[in-house]
Amino acid sequence: MNPLDFVVLIGSMVGIALYGIWRTRGHRDLNAYLKGDQNIGWATIGISVMATQASAITFISTPGQGYQDGLGFVQNYFGMPLALILIAAVFLPMYRRLNVYTAYEFLGRRFDAKTRLLGAALFLLQRGLAAGITIYAPAIILSTMLGWRLDLTIILSGLLVVIYTVIGGSEAVSLTQKYQMAIIFGGMVTAFIVLLVKLPANLTDALTVAGGFQKLHAMDFSFDFKQRYTFWSGLLGGLFLSLSYFGTDQSQVQRYISGASLRESRLGLMLNAVLKIPMQFFILLLGVMVFVFYQFEQPPVFFNDAAWNYAVKHDSGAQLHSLEQKFDAIHVEKQQLIHNWLDAKHAGNREAEAQARQQALAANGRSEAVRAEALTAVLAAHPGTKSNDSDYVFITFILDYLPHGVIGLLVAAFFAAALSSKAAELNALGSTTTIDFYRHVFKPEASDAHYVTASKWFTFFWGLVAIGFALFANLAENLIQAVNIVGSVFYGVVLALFLVAFFIRRVGGTAIFWAALMAQALVFALYFSLNISYLWYNFIGCAACVLFSLLIQAGLGPNTGPAASELKS
Amino acid sequence: MKSPPDQPVPAPQGGARHSVRADGWPKENGAQETDAPYPTNLDELTGLPGFGTWRGVYVFVFGSFILWVALLFVLTRIFS
Numbered sequence: 001m002n003p004l005d006f007v008v009l010i011g012s013m014v015g016i017a018l019y020g021i022w023r024t025r026g027h028r029d030l031n032a033y034l035k036g037d038q039n040i041g042w043a044t045i046g047i048s049v050m051a052t053q054a055s056a057i058t059f060i061s062t063p064g065q066g067y068q069d070g071l072g073f074v075q076n077y078f079g080m081p082l083a084l085i086l087i088a089a090v091f092l093p094m095y096r097r098l099n100v101y102t103a104y105e106f107l108g109r110r111f112d113a114k115t116r117l118l119g120a121a122l123f124l125l126q127r128g129l130a131a132g133i134t135i136y137a138p139a140i141i142l143s144t145m146l147g148w149r150l151d152l153t154i155i156l157s158g159l160l161v162v163i164y165t166v167i168g169g170s171e172a173v174s175l176t177q178k179y180q181m182a183i184i185f186g187g188m189v190t191a192f193i194v195l196l197v198k199l200p201a202n203l204t205d206a207l208t209v210a211g212g213f214q215k216l217h218a219m220d221f222s223f224d225f226k227q228r229y230t231f232w233s234g235l236l237g238g239l240f241l242s243l244s245y246f247g248t249d250q251s252q253v254q255r256y257i258s259g260a261s262l263r264e265s266r267l268g269l270m271l272n273a274v275l276k277i278p279m280q281f282f283i284l285l286l287g288v289m290v291f292v293f294y295q296f297e298q299p300p301v302f303f304n305d306a307a308w309n310y311a312v313k314h315d316s317g318a319q320l321h322s323l324e325q326k327f328d329a330i331h332v333e334k335q336q337l338i339h340n341w342l343d344a345k346h347a348g349n350r351e352a353e354a355q356a357r358q359q360a361l362a363a364n365g366r367s368e369a370v371r372a373e374a375l376t377a378v379l380a381a382h383p384g385t386k387s388n389d390s391d392y393v394f395i396t397f398i399l400d401y402l403p404h405g406v407i408g409l410l411v412a413a414f415f416a417a418a419l420s421s422k423a424a425e426l427n428a429l430g431s432t433t434t435i436d437f438y439r440h441v442f443k444p445e446a447s448d449a450h451y452v453t454a455s456k457w458f459t460f461f462w463g464l465v466a467i468g469f470a471l472f473a474n475l476a477e478n479l480i481q482a483v484n485i486v487g488s489v490f491y492g493v494v495l496a497l498f499l500v501a502f503f504i505r506r507v508g509g510t511a512i513f514w515a516a517l518m519a520q521a522l523v524f525a526l527y528f529s530l531n532i533s534y535l536w537y538n539f540i541g542c543a544a545c546v547l548f549s550l551l552i553q554a555g556l557g558p559n560t561g562p563a564a565s566e567l568k569s
Numbered sequence: 570m571k572s573p574p575d576q577p578v579p580a581p582q583g584g585a586r587h588s589v590r591a592d593g594w595p596k597e598n599g600a601q602e603t604d605a606p607y608p609t610n611l612d613e614l615t616g617l618p619g620f621g622t623w624r625g626v627y628v629f630v631f632g633s634f635i636l637w638v639a640l641l642f643v644l645t646r647i648f649s
Contacts, residue, residue, distance in 0.1 A: 074641065081634040085627045211648025218641040231638075263616060266623065273630045277637045 001146060005408030012183055012412045013419070017164040020176035024168035029448045033455060034101050034431050036171030036258040044178050045268025048255045048424070050275070051177035051184075053245070056138030056418035057391075059184060059283065064390030066287020067294075070215035072229040074281050079238025080246075084273040087247045088266045090502055095257050096265065098567055101435045103253040103498070109567050110501040112509030113440070118516055119497050120436035123250055124429060126490045131425050131462060132469025138418045139470065142411065144306045145395045154470045161419045162463030165426045166456050170258055173423040180416035187413030188286065190406055191398065195289050198401060200296040205342050209295055212341070212357050213364060215288045218281075240538060244495040251428035290397050295338055297401075301327045301374045303392035311381035319377050327370045334363035426466065430459030488534045489527060492541025493520050499542070500549050507549045508559035515548035 001009075031038065040048075065073050100106050104123065108116030135158050143150040164172050199206055210216050220230045246252045246269075259265030301324050302308045312320050341356035375389070398410045434455040439446070443454075493516050500507050507515075523541045527534075553559060620626050 071641070071644075078634075078638070081630055085630055089623070089627065207648055214649065216648040217645055219638070219645045263614070266626075267617075270626060270630050274633050277634065281637075281641070 001407055001411065002404045004405050005411065008405060008408030009412045009415065012409075013160065013415055016176050016179045016183075016416070017160055017419075019179065020164045020168050020172035023175055024172040030101075030451045030455070031448075032171065033169035033452045034254070034435070036169070036174060038258055039260050040171070040174055040258045040264065041260060042264040042267035042271065044174050045256055045259050045265060046271030046275075047181045048174040048177045048258075049246075049252060049268055049272050050279075051181045051417070051420035052251055052255055052424035053272075053421070054184075054417055055134050055421040056414045059188065059417050060138060060141055060394060060414055061391045062280070062283045063287030063290060063394035064392070066215070066284035067291045067393045068287075068388075068390040069229075070210075070213075070288060071218035071281065071284050072220060074218055074277065074284055075220065075229045075231055075234035076238055077277050077280050078231065078234040079236065079240065080242040080276050081273040082235075083239050083242030083246060084269045086243065088269045088273075091247045091498070092256065092265055092269065093262060094502070094567070095253065096259075096262050100257070101254075102250050102432050103248055104250070104432065104436050106567075107497055107501060108436075108440075110509075110562065111497075111512055112561075115497065115509050115513045115516070116436060116440070118513060119248075119494060120432050122490050122494050123248075123432055126487050126494075127249070127251065127425060127429060128462065128465060129469075129486050131422075131429065131466035134418060134422045134425060135466055136470035138414055141391055141395060142414060144304065145392065145399060146411070147306075151471055155467060157415060157418060158422075158463065158467035158470065161422045162426065162460060162467070165423045165430075166459045166463070169452075169455070170254060170427055170431075173420075173427045174255065174258060176423065177420045180420040183409070183416045184413040187406075187410045188283065191402065191410055192282075192286050192289070194402055194406065195286070195293060195397075199289070199293055201292070201342065205345075206289060206292045208342070208345060209292050209338060210288045213291070213295075213361065215291055240495070240542075241491075243499075244491045244538065248494050248498045249428075250432050251424045254428050254431055255424060287394065290393060293397070293401075296335065298328065298331055300396065301371055302378055303389040303396045304378075305392070305396065307378050307382050307389075311378040314381045316377045316381045320374060323370055323374045323377065327367055327374070330363055330367045330370065334360055334367065337363055422466065426459050426462050429462040430455050433458040433462070485527075485534045488537045489523055489541070490520070492523065492538040492543075493545050495538075496542040496545030496549075500546060504546070504550070505563035506559050507553045508556070508561045511553035511556055511559070512545075512549045515545050515552055518548050519545035 062073070095103065095106060098106055098109055100109075102120065104116050104120040107119045135154055139150060139153040139157065142148065143153045164176060168175075196203065201209065207216065221232070222230055223232060224230065256265045256268055259268060300308070301320075308320070311317075337356050337360040341353055341360055344350075344352035344356055395414075398407055402410065434451055438454050438458070439451055443450070446454075496519065497512060497516060500512050519541050522544050523537050526540060527537060615621065615623060615626055617626065620629065
């Protein structure tokens with residue numbers, strides 16, 4: 001990065017943060033601080049919901065996913081439009097009618113105080129643990145590639161987001177997310193255009209090459225449970241996960257209940273329902289085009305440059321140089337085969353085209369085998385290295401091939417994504433701690449100004465927790481997976497609390513509370529005794545909680561509490 | 570022992586019954602029939618050209634999802 005890149009990066013990040021602080025200065029009442037005075041339009045809400053979900057990892061790793069596995073990952077988002085329709089039609093009107101600050105207030109109204117506290121506690125535990133990851137994950141990649149100090153990257157980016165989130169509250173989060181998303185989209189579209197311009201092949205040939213290497217295989221209708229991405233797992237699993245995340249996670253609920261009206265909130269959600277699949281498709285296609293680009297240009301054997309250099313300097317130098325030469329030779333051969341393939345296609349010679357394609361695929365298989373050997377050697381020299389270097393593909397392309405200024409814009413886009421999702425998380429953690437615990441349990445009768453001050457302190461506290469967690473994250477092995485496991489262990493039960501609240505009126509507070517505890521205990525027991533994919537615990541926790549609640553309620557007799565539809569603000 | 574709800578929940582009034590459908594959910598577009606405090610008549614209108622009701626908006630969103638699935642299917646078939 002040169003000075004121009006730093007001007008673009010620092011100017012855009014600090015400028016947006018200052019704008020957010022300036023626009024929201026002087027907010028004193030709780031509604032304005034936690035819900036932006038409910039004057040936010042649908043476009044801002046829609047972008048805010050999108051920005052909260054899309055972290056920096058989305059924009060750094062997803063192109064790498066496209067590079068490695070093609071478009072199949074887009075199927076993971078197939079359940080999301082259906083979930084958002086359900087949330088807009090059922091969840092959202094209820095949250096707005098009850099005029100709640102947090103989703104867990106609804107549980108208190110529908111069930112009782114203890115169920116509300118249980119839901120809020122599960123959220124704080126899960127989201128609080130995940131908070132550090134949102135800063136740590138992009139910081140580790142960016143600091144590795146840019147040669148920055150990891151601790152300073154974490155502290156500076158963390159403090160920036162803490163400052164404007166604490167000062168400006170929910171409205172500052174939504175406002176800054178709007179401009180951060182503009183930076184992100186601007187950066188990604190610019191990268192795509194530059195990539196297309198630099199491609200030695202035209203778009204049709206590029207798609208032909210991508211298709212030939214199975215990178216455009218977007219749909220898989222098989223019922224093979226071992227396949228990671230299929231239409232069915234995306235539709236059903238995606239529906240389930242999206243309902244949990246968008247419907248019950250305060251970091252999302254807080255975004256869309258801030259709408260100026262039910263209409264604005266609904267349209268914001270529908271904007272996401274329409275745009276999310278094409279957006280993910282575009283990001284994955286960007287990765288696929290980077291793959292095609294590297295069929296014509298020489299790629300590195302291993303994209304994590306820092307880990308490679310470390311291994312070269314420590315014992316594995318001779319072996320890695322030998323592998324590099326082998327890889328380069330195969331690449332030259334593969335390039336020629338791809339040219340033969342496209343020439344045969346242009347000439348209409350199908351037989352020669354098929355033959356050259358098969359030979360290119362075989363060469364690709366050999367180069368992947370060399371990459372696997374290189375990975376083994378790097379891991380032997382540096383055991384802490386991530387085994388998958390696809391996260392580094394897009395940033396390598398950016399640093400090696402994009403012009404200065406655009407590099408700064410793309411790095412700014414990654415930081416913007418990190419800050420936007422982090423801000424929403426901190427905002428939600430501060431709100432839930434203030435509303436569901438501090439005001440509800442400890443100090444029910446204080447002034448608005450008091451709660452605003454308390455909310456600021458709690459947000460600041462969670463910001464420090466997130467920064468501290470990110471700083472010490474490298475002490476834990478495979479932390480991202482660990483946090484995902486924690487999420488899956490709790491998400492099922494939280495979703496069940498809300499599903500029962502909305503759809504099973506016969507179940508009351510006592511039944512669902514004990515059912516949730518039993519289901520959570522069951523999930524813990526299964527987690528420590530079974531060896532199944534952690535994603536299954538979402539389903540198991542939810543199903544067990546619903547079933548237990550029905551059984552307990554049957555034992556307790558008819559529920560005399562209110563149904564969701566009978567609640568009033 | 571059952572904990573009380575967070576705030577007293579008034580028993581459903583006669584008027585409140587007008588705001589819910591037979592299946593117990595708030596009416597989508599029955600603005601004149603609702604007495605819930607937050608929705609106004611404008612809230613219930615979509616305000617979008619060509620979409621009088623939210624049901625139409627949801628059908629459009631679902632249709633766009635189906636369209637994307639179809640396009641991705643075609644892309645897979647053409648280039649695989």
